[in-house]
Amino acid sequence: MSDVTGTRDPAAPAARDGLGAHRAAVAQLRSAYAAIPPGSPVRLAKRTSNLFRFGGGQPSAGLDVSAFGRVLRVDPAARAAVAGGMTTYEDLADATLRHGLMPLVVPQLKTITLGGAVTGLGIESSSLRSGMPHESVTEMEILTGDGRVVTAADGNEHHALYRGFPNSYGTLGYALSLTIELEPVLPFVHLRHFRYENPDACMEAIAQIAQNGSLSGHRADFVDAAAFSLGEMYLTVGAFSEVAPWVSDYTRERIYYQSVRGPKEDFLTIRDYLWRWDTDWFWCSRAFGVQNPVIRRAWPRRYRRSARVDARRGRPARENVIQDVEIPVERGAEFLRFFADRVGMSPVWMCPLRLRGERTWPLYPLRAGQVYVNFGFWGTVALPPGAADGHYNRQIEDQVTALGGHKGLYSTSFYSEEQFSARYNGPEYAKLKREYDGDGRLASLYEKCVRGK
Numbered sequence: 001m002s003d004v005t006g007t008r009d010p011a012a013p014a015a016r017d018g019l020g021a022h023r024a025a026v027a028q029l030r031s032a033y034a035a036i037p038p039g040s041p042v043r044l045a046k047r048t049s050n051l052f053r054f055g056g057g058q059p060s061a062g063l064d065v066s067a068f069g070r071v072l073r074v075d076p077a078a079r080a081a082v083a084g085g086m087t088t089y090e091d092l093a094d095a096t097l098r099h100g101l102m103p104l105v106v107p108q109l110k111t112i113t114l115g116g117a118v119t120g121l122g123i124e125s126s127s128l129r130s131g132m133p134h135e136s137v138t139e140m141e142i143l144t145g146d147g148r149v150v151t152a153a154d155g156n157e158h159h160a161l162y163r164g165f166p167n168s169y170g171t172l173g174y175a176l177s178l179t180i181e182l183e184p185v186l187p188f189v190h191l192r193h194f195r196y197e198n199p200d201a202c203m204e205a206i207a208q209i210a211q212n213g214s215l216s217g218h219r220a221d222f223v224d225a226a227a228f229s230l231g232e233m234y235l236t237v238g239a240f241s242e243v244a245p246w247v248s249d250y251t252r253e254r255i256y257y258q259s260v261r262g263p264k265e266d267f268l269t270i271r272d273y274l275w276r277w278d279t280d281w282f283w284c285s286r287a288f289g290v291q292n293p294v295i296r297r298a299w300p301r302r303y304r305r306s307a308r309v310d311a312r313r314g315r316p317a318r319e320n321v322i323q324d325v326e327i328p329v330e331r332g333a334e335f336l337r338f339f340a341d342r343v344g345m346s347p348v349w350m351c352p353l354r355l356r357g358e359r360t361w362p363l364y365p366l367r368a369g370q371v372y373v374n375f376g377f378w379g380t381v382a383l384p385p386g387a388a389d390g391h392y393n394r395q396i397e398d399q400v401t402a403l404g405g406h407k408g409l410y411s412t413s414f415y416s417e418e419q420f421s422a423r424y425n426g427p428e429y430a431k432l433k434r435e436y437d438g439d440g441r442l443a444s445l446y447e448k449c450v451r452g453k
Ligand SMILES: Cc1cc2nc3c(=O)[nH]c(=O)nc-3n(C[C@H](O)[C@H](O)[C@H](O)COP(=O)(O)OP(=O)(O)OC[C@H]3O[C@@H](n4cnc5c(N)ncnc54)[C@H](O)[C@@H]3O)c2cc1C
Pocket: 044, 046, 048, 049, 050, 051, 052, 085, 086, 107, 108, 111, 112, 113, 114, 115, 116, 117, 119, 120, 121, 122, 123, 124, 169, 170, 171, 173, 174, 175, 176, 322, 324, 376, 378, 410
């Protein structure tokens, strides 16, 4: 890993110590990896996860990566940071906000890690301006499946790995540290909530923001939206602000997602804005009865984000429909209608995005210049009599393809190997797999994301 170059930093000696400890941890991890017998499956032993694939996996050797969960350096002059691959976004954002800076895209759940968001594709309301988290990574130190530690960056000998790492889900290697760009923030975010009563109008407004960078004169530093039904959707446009006449707090009794229904204007501190969805995990805590403020306060932290609650209740006649999909904005209204008609779950989170520049990422082939809308829906739906698991998810997969979209892979997938290869650039993946994990010590992307190994 090369350091971020920058001018004098009062924390430099501490940072050097941090880097020294990091190097020692890398050496130790390499040895631990080499000691795992060939043929034994490998997995990360991580404290947190936001993965939604249950069961199916073989018991496997857990690689202790706890030493890679720290911010190693923030360089305000260069507007860059170096952080361990398992650093949570909560820690990363806190370290950078101290300098009046933030990562260009901060996924909404505090426990998502930098490495997880880069290999598993994160998104947030800055994604229309700044694309996805991997696009502001300038360099990654990766423990590859074949046991090497390499530095991958655009233009160096490992540039193919750098480009192919996003959407590889730890099947080519593990990111041990990443260097990322940062951007300056202001202390507050000024929100305006715009109501739409049909999907076409909402998608047109998104397309207009993509073109102008604002809506009705309100600058769009951040944009996302929630659809409660086809007749009730809210587009929230946020602008950095130096001042705030008041600030709202959604970490206690008040619930953020309900607030978008009115009043039309709001202010949050930048930190509270970044985590506005975290407390209630969007609206998913509702399913577990924790939107009653009294219960919510008493609810043990570890259950707030846990799907185990649902699993324990055992609802055999329901299917998990937990997905994020990207659809070109021109086809977004069609998707919403399809979803309301065939699946019928609400609310649906909507977040526009566009690649930052001309660079493309082979394992998740979004087109440069195209505006997409990410639709996120997380819950369970009753199966019709006689229908098997996959009934809804397969329809969604087909519709996403028909509309020229893509589906994220953090949850369940039902594609055949041929379909999967066609959608996620199988030939390029096979090349990378041969180059960086020739003996197949790590599961393949298909095994991991579809078979759940
Ligand atoms: C309900 C729900 C809503 C979501 N909503 C959003 C959203 O709105 N915005 C958003 O950005 N994302 C969202 N996600 C997706 C989330 O960002 C991805 O699942 C991400 O990969 C989770 O990262 P994690 O750090 O928790 O990784 P984990 O869940 O621990 O791991 C995810 C995968 O990445 C691999 N991995 C983890 N760390 C590394 C590493 N350092 N190097 C290589 N591979 C690694 C693991 O092996 C695993 O395959 C959502 C997920 C869920 C379940």
